[in-house]
Each structure stands twice: as structure tokens, then as C-alpha cells.
Amino acid sequence: MAIFRMHIPFLDEVKAKGLRQAGRAKADDLVTRVTAGLNPSDVRGLLRDDPAARPNPRLTPHAEGFWLHMRPTYYHTLVDGIYPTFRLGWLSTFFFVFEIITGVFLMVYYTPSPDAAYENMLNILGNVFFGSTMRDLHKLGAEAMVLVVALHMLRTFVTGSYKKPRQFTWATGIILLGVTLFLSFSGYLLPWDQLSLWAVTIGASMVEAFPPEVVGQTMNLIVRGGPEFNADGLLRFYLLHVVLLPLIGIVAFGVHYYKVIHHGHSLPPEAEKVGEDTAKRVPLDRRVYFMPRIITRELFYIVALVFLFLAAATFFYEAPLEIKADSLVTPLHTTAPWYFLWLQGMLKLGDKVIWGVIVPTVLIGLLLVLPYFEVGPSRRYGDRRIGLSVAALSVAAIAVLSFMGTPWYGVSTSAEQEAVATLLPQTHPGPVRETEWEAIELGTFTASQYTAAPNPAMAALLETFHAEVLKVNDAERSQAEGFMIVEDWQTDLRKVTLRVVWTNLADNSPGEYSQVTYVHRQAAYNRGGGS
């Protein structure tokens, strides 16, 4: 008796039918296995959009294969168009996967430590093939995902799709919204530059306000790893970003999508009677089969979106990177990431505990349980005037609050500081650094005499400066004037001093404010958006 016996059936078939016949049969078999049930002629028929045979072989992959068993075999024609879903749920999923793929690439080159993180960024940008593109894609994808997920929630509210029986789907969706926001927020810190440190510091400052004081302080220590962000805080945000939040996201997504399929995509509100839910009862003539229609479309969308984002990252967009994080230097006009600007705006309304902790917590809590107390049976727009008005008002409120979160609202800095910061901002390169190096000519230039500037670029800088300097004149100060002094400092290096002088009316004494920067010929802040 042999210890083991090897038998290759294919050889028997070659013996019986000849190599050619056996090879063909084997290839057919392979296709059927890979597609979990479609033989080559089925695939051909699919691609040609031939009518399906009966029984429909295109349903087999849904029954046999792992990936397609999660997808429905057909959709209702009424939810097949752009309206009512706007494909926003699908897009959210797309970006989640997109972020995982680009994120894993970046993860390879990243160490979560204040000593290494920023240097890793420089390495990714200056030393890693496709590093800059991958970073741009990851950042763009994150911004798009936040937007898409928020719109998805808004759409679900507007079409009333959160109502019975889909209450729990809505609640898991709110969890996914939170996961998305915090994924984006925790990723914000990782480059460890001035932009990321201070944006996240502002966001995290709310935690400290949590009452009572001892709880707030403890939570603050847990989040930041110390009184200020430090090595521990960075590691925690990293682990949140790459382990905990994605895990919660994947689990919540599983439940969410299971519920979506279980209840069926809700039909447009006007398509069914009030109080009825007919999403699962799809008449034979209203069915759009997943194969070939939906899968073709989804593959097309994937290719189109990847192409679109790659083109955007290549030609138009570059993820910003400021100088290395410094917890001792707070840049003027730091803001939270745009999707948390509404929170920063609320904080300006008054008490940190009320507006930073209690109101957001109550709002999120209300959102989570909304379908359990808003139980009006009708999903029709005409019957939901109050609900839709509240939604419209909420969108408007978020817009207004977001504006209030920006430095244009309620930030009291002195006009001379503002004037200099307009040309030399501390959160992005700004006009002076982005001007062509050769155009910043040596000499002393007076802002009010911008028409006499040696070239158009300087004239534009001085004109902007002049307009801002004029704001220094007020009830207490007059005769404000701005100067721009450019000195030759080193080979390829010029020193630029921006100075604002004025007269204090109280005692006729002179006032002065100035700031210095250096610009190097090769610094290339003006290189444009492409990577």
C-alpha cells in the first residue's frame, strides 16, 4: 500500500479526449469556479446583455459566492435611477474601501512618533514612488467621504427612509457618520505638522470642558496622552485611526447593509401608499437584475471615480503640509477641520460646557433616536412640512455656524496683526511666499504707493497690504502706513520685513508692528496644485 497516491484527473481526460478538448473543458470549468456559477457562454451572454436563460444562471453567484451573497439579485426599477438614492450609500462604501487601500500604502511608511512622523511625511513626499499621489488621494478621499456620508444622512431624512421599519438602519447610520467624522479627525493629527496639531487641539479642547471638572480633565489626559498632545496622544490617535475606528466601522457597516438589504431599498415616498412598505414586493416586470445591469454600472463607477480622483490628485490638488508641529507656537487663525467648523462656531456663542459639550451631545443623541420618536406614518413630502423645514433650517444653521467657526467671525486680533497676516498667514503659505521669487525685488516699498511698484506681482501684494493697513485707522489711531522691506540676505535668500506704523491719537506717539520672513528661490510654494 502506497503511503500516498497522487492522481491528476486532468491527465485521464487528456488521455480520453485529447489535449485540446480536455484543455477547453478545463478552461470552462475554471471560469465557472471563479465566477461561482457562470460558464463562459453565460459570461458572454452577460456582457452582451442577452436575455437571461431560464432558470436564470446569473442568480447562481448570489447563492454560491461569498461576495455576491451580500448583494440582492435584483433592485426595484424605482430605486434604480439616480433619484431617490443619489447613490450616496454606495459612494460611502466606495470611499471607505478607497481609504483603506490608500491608507495601507501610507501606513507602510509611517511611524506614529513625534520624532519620526513629520520626517516620514517628508520621506513619503520626497522619496517614495507615488507617495505624494497616494497621500493626496487619501486626503481627497477622506474629504469626499465626509461629504458623501453627511449627504447620505440628509437624503435619508428627506425621503423619510428612516421611518418604520428602517429605524435601526438609521441608528447604525448615525454610528457610521460618527465613525467617518472621527476617522477623518484622527487622521488629521498624524502628519504632525502645525496645521494638524492645532486643528486637532481645537477639536479636542471640547473634551476638557466636560463636567464635572475631574471627568473633563481625566478625559483630556486620556485623549491627549498628557496636558498637551505628545507621543502618547499621537500613538492613541494613530491606533484609533488604523484599528479601532475601522473595526467599529466594518462591524457597523455590516449591520447597516444587512438591514438595508433585509428591508429593501425604500421606494420613493410618492410611489407607495401612506403607511405601506412595498420595497420587498417587487413585481416581475419592475426588476432590474444585479447581473448584468448593476454590476456593470458599479464597475464603471469604480473606474470613473478612480480616474477622476487620480486626475485631480495629479493636476489640481496637493495635500497641505506645514512646518513641523510645535506645541509652544500657536499659529494665528488656526481652525478645526471644515467638518467641525460648526462646533468651533458654537463654541464662540458662549459657555464651553453648554455649547461645546451639552448641546452637541444632546443633538447627536436626538439624531440617534430620531426614528423612534418621530413616528408620523407618512413619508410623503407634502405631509412632512415640519420635518423638512427642520432639516432645511438645520442645514442653514450648520452653514451659518461653520462660517462663525472661521476666523472671519468673532476673533479679536488687532488690525495691524491682521494686515501682516494677510500677506504672511501662519496657517498656509499665503501671497508673499507664493509670489515668484524674482518678483520680490530688493528695496523699501510703501503700501500706499502700490502703483509705483516695480512689477505687477509686487503691486498686487502692496495693494492687498494697503487695503488691510487702512483698517488700522480707527478712533484711537491714524496715519497708518504699511512698508515692505526686502533685503538681500544670502545666496538665493531674501529677507522680507512687513511693517505697519501709525500714530496714536491720545498722545501723538508713534506705533509700530512688524514681522519678518525669509524667502528662498527654490522654496517653490507657488508650484501649484499638482503633485
Place this chain on the structure above:
Amino acid sequence: MKWQIAAGMFLVLGLIVLTLGLALSEMPRMELFKASNDARAVESGALLFENSCRACHGPQGKGIEGVAPPINAADLYDGSRLAAVGWSGTTEDYVRNVIAAGRPVPSAGTTYPQRMPTWSDRFGGPLRDDQVDSLVAFIMNWEDRALAEGGGAAPPPVVEGAVGTDLTVSLPEGDAARGQQLAEGALGCSGCHVLADVGPAWNAVGDQPGVGTRAATRFTQDDYTGQAADAQQYLVEAVVQTNAFIVSGYQANIMPQNYGDRLTGQDLADLIAYMNSLR
């Protein structure tokens, strides 16, 4: 559906073309990034120099006689200073080491009163490694101009008619404006007496009046150890006999002791006129 398949195929081709194009441009892009990153290091190094170094080494790194040696000088870059201190590495390494770890002992033949402090946070200083690197990038960017200018740390110039260290010297009429120029320029007084808290501030600070007011009464104090008999003599003494009296809270031997050889009577008179104007 057919158009989606067709457009999808075209887009796949487009993706391949785009990726290939991107791949071809990656090498020059990365070179460009490194060049711009090096340039930005010089920029931030220049700002760090402005904030941390100029008080002693002068705004353009030309050094301040009697305070700190020049850095923007040919001898640092042509190897002669490295040879003098016995450094066998590169200039860049020397500069990085001196900034990071300081100079606990002065070089032979120099009499600078203060030691170079340690700047790297590895040695208890305030700067991170990348900041030290930026400073080095900025300092090394002086190389070509310093070498083109030639020369090195010239021996201190002999001043015709130097005022000496006699307190009773009679001084001409002083010009406060010129005194201010001297204090903020070549003499480097402002480095320690205004910007840094190394010597007593000349300007009025808080409830302490300016140096002019303080000089008027200082020599009458009980703990006064100098020889001055009036306010002018006190100021002359403070400049040319720097260890005769040390204001409480400050250390001896910090202020250069060679101003008597470096100032003419007119210089000293102007300087004193300027100090007297700070009330």
C-alpha cells in the same frame, strides 16, 4: 449598459496612461520636492538665527567684537578655523556640533567672555533636531559669499586715540542719536542689555527706571564697590572697567573688558549721552 462598458474600457486605458505618465514624472517631482524642502529649511533656519543667534553673533553672522565670533567668515568655510581647533570632520558637522552641544571652553587665543550655550534639546537646550538642522542649513548657505569675500576673523582693529580705562577722562559733547547707532550696531550692547536678559536692561522695565536714572544714584549705594564719584564717572566705569562693580543678580566677567581699547572719547561720550537719555 453598452456605453458604460465602452466608457469603462476607455477609462481603464486612461488610468493606465495617467499612471505611466505619473510614474515617469515621479523622479523629477521628488527631486523638486527635496530641493524645495532644503530651501524651506534655510528659510526656517534664518528665522531661528534671527530669534536665537543674532543677539551675540550679529544680524548677518559677522560676529560682535568682544561678544561672540563671526560665523559668516571665510576662515570657517576654508578649513583654517577647523584646523585651528583641531576638528577633523566637515564644516557642516562642526557647525552642527557647536550649535547642538555648545562650546564649554573657548578656543585658544580668544577671549570671548561667554561660552556658547547648548541649543539642542538633547543637551538641555530649546531646539529640536530638525531645528538644529535648519540652522545648519542656513549657516552653510553663507559659504559661497563668505569665501568670495575672503578674509577671516580679523584681529581686533587698533583704535586711534582709544579712551583707556581712566574714569576721570574728560569727554567731548555727546550725541545720543549716534550713541544709539553704536549700541545697536557695531558695539552690540543691545544684544545683552535690551534683547536678552544677560545684563541689566537699559530701558525702563516695570517699576525700574531707565539706565540714565539709575546711574545718577547707583554710585551712592551702600553695596557699591567701584571708584566713581558722579553719574558720568559711573557710566564710564561700567563701560571700560566692567568688573569694578557688578549689579546684584548678574555675574562678573560676562561683559567684554576691552571697550577701553575699542572706543574713542567721542564714541564713549555719544554712548553715555544715549544711556543718559534712557530715563
